[in-house]
Amino acid sequence: MAKVTVAEEWLNSCSGCEIATLNIGDVLVDLLVNNLEFVHIPVIMDHKYFGQTGEETEMNIPEAVVGIISGSVRNEEHVEVAKEMRKKCQILIALGTCATDGGIPALINMYDNDELNQFVYKDSPTTDPGEPPTKNIPPLLDKCYALDEVVDVDIYLPGCPPHPDWITAAVLALLEGKTEFAMPERSVCDTCPTIKQGKKGLPDIKRMLQSPVFDPDKPIDDMRCLLEQGFLCLGPVTRAGCGGKSGNPRCISTRMPCRGCYGPIRKGAKPIVDYMGALASNGFDPSTMPDRRGYLARFCGAHNMLKKLG
Template sequence: MSEKKVRLNSEWLCDCGGCHVAIVDLHEKMLRVMESIEIQKCPVLTDEKGYPEADIGIVTGAIRTEHDRKAAIEMREKCETIIAFGTCAVYGGFHGAGLAHSREEILNHVYRKSPTTKTDLIPGNSISSLEKMVIPIDEVIDVDLYLPGCPPHARFIFEALSSLVNGTEPRVVQETVCAGCNREMEKSEVTAVRDSHEGIARDDVCFLSQGYICLGSVTLDRCLSPCPSHGIPCTGCAGPTMQILTEPTRDIRTEVSERMSKLTAISYDTIREKMEKSAKTYYAYAMATKMIGQKPTFLVRKWIAESEE
């Protein structure tokens, strides 16, 4: 690594905090990183309230509040290179499910209709106001490097930081989660879509072949495929592949429905309707990005209304 220490800031916007914790998952490699990086601002490590000048800025979380917007702008102004770190920063993350509802519906549900709420008061000036929309950070600031994942795997974190410190191009691959899964696709006579709690899937056969909806074939590999390797269908936490993002009339449900219908006796329409009824689940991580939200095939409000009838 470089002898000159690189100054690093990180900021935590609207997310769970898991991305900051993931940096610690570098384990012994963290020592190698710290030889070349000086952490100036990090919400979980330092008490720095301002935004010092820095070479690298890591921004986690989506833009959900006025505070998030201001913090992202401050980071852009003070950091030479900005990394959109984690799926929330890159695509908006699971907060994007809020786009299926109005801001007023969300506030009323949380503060007035929740069984645990004991007041009718909706916070005013005491907290930062919600933005009208949940959006990825690149709709507010320019981003230099995208590192999706929920959270990003330690391998990709180390590779990204090492590349930036050494002034080299990060290695970028477009493989799907399926590329790291050892299950085999096979034609079956399964006739119904199964929920994950229904039965125990065979560990050597593709989930789609067994009637379980798995998003591995439409999800970018930024995780090294731990879920399907341990008996859990992929939920798409690293975000969609470029094929899904760039094809205007193809999206998550159409791709999965087509593949699954070819592997089973379940019709394309049955699978698609199942995914539409649970759109906030299957689109959880990428609903907020315009590359998904503005597709002519993406009609989440319509799907939810129909499923509630």
């Protein structure tokens, strides 16, 4: 049976999504030996966009059945690469929350490029002041975009990084001839085993670095919900999946609140509005939260979720 060809690209990315792909482990090795052929993957395989010696005038990525893109879209080269991938790949996967929702890089959408350059190249206390570079680098776009704001996306695999279970499940679905795959639209709370007493009213808000109340000798399902303990856990507005297909949410398992790294529960959801509403109905004034937009949309600032005010 002919192998399914795969092209992978990373845009405004940290490579954590690629490491998550490698973390599939033995199953990935089996897939590579028997079913998949990577025809383009710059993170591990040298492939030039304009021919190996730069002899071509147009960008050229090989054709593939499946295209995988991690990272958000921040400069003109990212747009060009994303469009070339879309042109050459039959099914396009957005891998990781940077690609699906902007991710951490989209926090920049609360500022414009002039403010960015001013801080990074002039005002940062750890930098000798200088001029922003302009030569031999792709120009920045006006802001940081999710992949589907630039090209059509067929499959979304959010997560920072995505759990290998979901990457495997999506690839196996495609190998079975399916053209669609979607993670369940559930919240982290839906998969969280902590004890919910459901009492209205929040206790004093605690800082993230404070320790919640729990018995270290007892399992996670013996601990009371962190939101009910006063931590601003983003589980209610964050998509489930970080524990894989059946595991507990990762941060909660380590007694830490959810910070929202899987992005909104479904496309079009408004986590800022939903979470502020939930806080208000529990008697907490969300306007007293410092940097509440950055906190509540830390991983999902694309799609106009975060923008410069005023």
